[in-house]
Amino acid sequence: MELRIEEKSCLCVLTGAGVSAESGVQTFRGQGGLWEGMLIEQIASPKGFEQTPSLLWRFYGKRRRMAKRVEPNAGHHALVEWEQRLGERFLLVTQNVDGLHQRAGSKRVIPLHGHLMETRCTKCQRVFFDENTYMEEGEGLPRCQECRGLLRPNVVWFGEMLDKHYLEEISEFMKAAGEHLVFVAAGTSGQVYPAAGLVDEVNCMRGKSWLVDVDPPEFYAGRFNHVVRGKSGEVLPKLWP
Numbered sequence: 001m002e003l004r005i006e007e008k009s010c011l012c013v014l015t016g017a018g019v020s021a022e023s024g025v026q027t028f029r030g031q032g033g034l035w036e037g038m039l040i041e042q043i044a045s046p047k048g049f050e051q052t053p054s055l056l057w058r059f060y061g062k063r064r065r066m067a068k069r070v071e072p073n074a075g076h077h078a079l080v081e082w083e084q085r086l087g088e089r090f091l092l093v094t095q096n097v098d099g100l101h102q103r104a105g106s107k108r109v110i111p112l113h114g115h116l117m118e119t120r121c122t123k124c125q126r127v128f129f130d131e132n133t134y135m136e137e138g139e140g141l142p143r144c145q146e147c148r149g150l151l152r153p154n155v156v157w158f159g160e161m162l163d164k165h166y167l168e169e170i171s172e173f174m175k176a177a178g179e180h181l182v183f184v185a186a187g188t189s190g191q192v193y194p195a196a197g198l199v200d201e202v203n204c205m206r207g208k209s210w211l212v213d214v215d216p217p218e219f220y221a222g223r224f225n226h227v228v229r230g231k232s233g234e235v236l237p238k239l240w241p
Helices: 017-021 046-051 053-069 074-089 100-104 164-180 195-204 232-239
Strands: 010-015 090-094 109-111 114-121 127-129 151-155 181-186 208-213 226-229
Touching (some): 010 074, 010 195, 017 232, 046 053, 074 100, 090 164, 109 164, 164 181, 164 195, 181 195, 181 232, 195 208, 208 232
Parallel strands (some): 181 208
Antiparallel strands (some): 114 127, 114 151
């Protein structure tokens, strides 16, 4: 099967953890969602930050180190080529925070869950690129150089709302495309909303939808027009040759 992109087609791509996993990014799912004996949901949350901020910073420090060691894969590069071919008729929405899409060269990216390599001040809300704050054992908590407020990774934690501007941008793109919308979801199991509901919006617009995943759950796969089982790094470069 090949993706059909016509003259009026607009292409929206959603990527999930499976795309990054092919580059070697650890998802923690294989460990039962545990880190240092705690559930990831307990650590990466506002309550977790309030109760054990040093543990949270060590967790994200590990993730930052990991992200710096890996490289974009063929799936990432295929999406860069799609963007170059379509320009403003292309939009990439990612649930991943590792920045691999941007490192591969993608420009039209909506990082739904934030940026792993960004830090935000909880007091003055200053956001800045920061790949070197790791929080080693015994170190003091990182604080803002401007106002001395406590710093946090600029990512969306469990229990937090997504940036409404991102959601509006996605909605506007899809509505403008209407029935000419082509939607491709890759490496995502459809368990996290609102991203998991994007395919339903596509169906309401009578657009075309594709799912690319190694082993997609039936409850999600059944909502797509086309399902291609396989690794995104192998499928995407061939999907729209």
